[in-house]
Amino acid sequence: MLGAGAVASVLSSVMLGSVNLPARDVASVFFGEGSALARLLVLELRLPRTLAAFATGGLLAVAGALMQVLLRNPLADPYVLGISGGAAVGALLTMISGLGLAWISGSAFAGALLSTLIVFGLAHGTGSWTPTRLLLTGVVVAAGWGAVITFLLAVRPSPELPGMLYWLMGDLAHARGNVLPWLTLIVIVGLALPLGRSLNVLARGPLQAAVLGVSVRRLEWTVYLLAALVTAVAVTTAGTIGFVGLIIPHMLRLVIGNDQRLLLPASALAGGILLTLADTLARTVIAPEQLPVGVITAMLGVPVFLYLLYRSRT
């Protein structure tokens, strides 16, 4: 069902835009025919962007699901905890210092790792990660990164500035390169299957997991590195898009339960669908102007987050 939804979301995203194309035209383009305009729209503009949106959404949802197991807290999300912000600062610093494009992913990864370390390290304190400490630390770190991004953009006035705002809100208009995000997504889902049962046990607490034969520290480090890597790739592709990692695993858990072997691949698909649809919406709502896609995901994500937080109090 999710697979069909994925195809439908990609199709609708390719069809809709400032010029709507009927399904017939899109199909003919895929078969190597169609008008020049249709070919340009579909193959050059919309399809790459749609594929980038799908991969980014999938990555963010998987990152969220992984962090939620790691922290045993359904409120964990790369954006809320400031991980995306750290990756964005890393990427931005590389761009400003004039290093090549090849360095961007690496420094985004370093930024993501650094902020993960800060958040997890400080929030850990004594004992376990309490939701309050975790969220407070994450929110403050996220706000800090936001300020750094604004500062970097302000001291470096450039004609690109409007375009660079996507580091703050997330925007797929500047998405470049589909290979890295798709490769990462496929690898991470491939890894999810053998790691899945260990993650299921880890979700029941580190002591219980250790008693059942999980080498907890090694698994936690693996998940932590994977989550940071996945976030970094997503951020370098499309900026800091929030809440996908929060909404998707939560909704899926209600439907299919918390078996990570199902939840992680399903998150990849559903996250892809959500972001593809959100991006289509962002392109069409006030066309020909475009909204940053992060606006749409935040409008969906903030109520879900508040609901989860409210419910976790009881």
Next chain:
Amino acid sequence: MSASLLSLDGLVIDIPGRPAGMALDFPLLPGECWGLLGPNGAGKTTLLHTLAGLRRPRAGQVRLDGDDLHRMPRRRIAQRLGLVFQDHHDGFPSTVLETALIGRHPFLRAWNMENAQDHDLARQALSRMDLGDLAGRQVQTLSGGERQRLALATLLTQDPPLWLLDEPTNHLDLHHQVAVLDLVREEVASGSRGAVMALHDLNLAATYCTHLVLMYPDGGMCWGPTSEIFHVQALERLFRQKLAVIDSPEGPWVRPVPGDRRTLA
């Protein structure tokens, strides 16, 4: 003599901020059920966690097949011993059957899914714990006693030779307390299994345990067969509580004397 399930070699448990206590030196053999008795904070849970390899001892070693437990892979340990915790935390929704099924984790390879046989083992464990009808229920909806029995069912599914139980009768009604301890006694008496459990009820400990360890808050330890250890003066000093003894054909029964708390001698 049969091989020991676990041996304690000069084991001193590590309780932060407390001077080192006495070293424990004895093997746990199949057919033995050890009871840990002591007041709150004496280190019963710490000792159980140390025996499971979850905490490092301050001195000495826990040995499994002659190897230091703390150098062994967790998976190998999990095939040999299981621990039921005092408290249970369920962060995410999960069904009763899924929770029992995680007991199979140490025996499955990374790529294996749980097969029909694993499901059968989990279902049998649930019905032995009177939870057969609740297999599809969400864990969060269980009562305290049902959740405790589910933790025991997970241990039964894991089915290791050595059972470590931290207050297994916690939250249980009288019937289920006896049912659980009967089950432990049966499994231990079958000869291939052993158990170590922290208990608060002295009479249940005397009834069900072949051996006892008395753990004093100052780190003092005293251990041996129940008949030699279960003495009223030692227990009174252990709990700083005056006890009355009632002799019965099954051995002495003790009950606290109301209002007569002893100051620490």
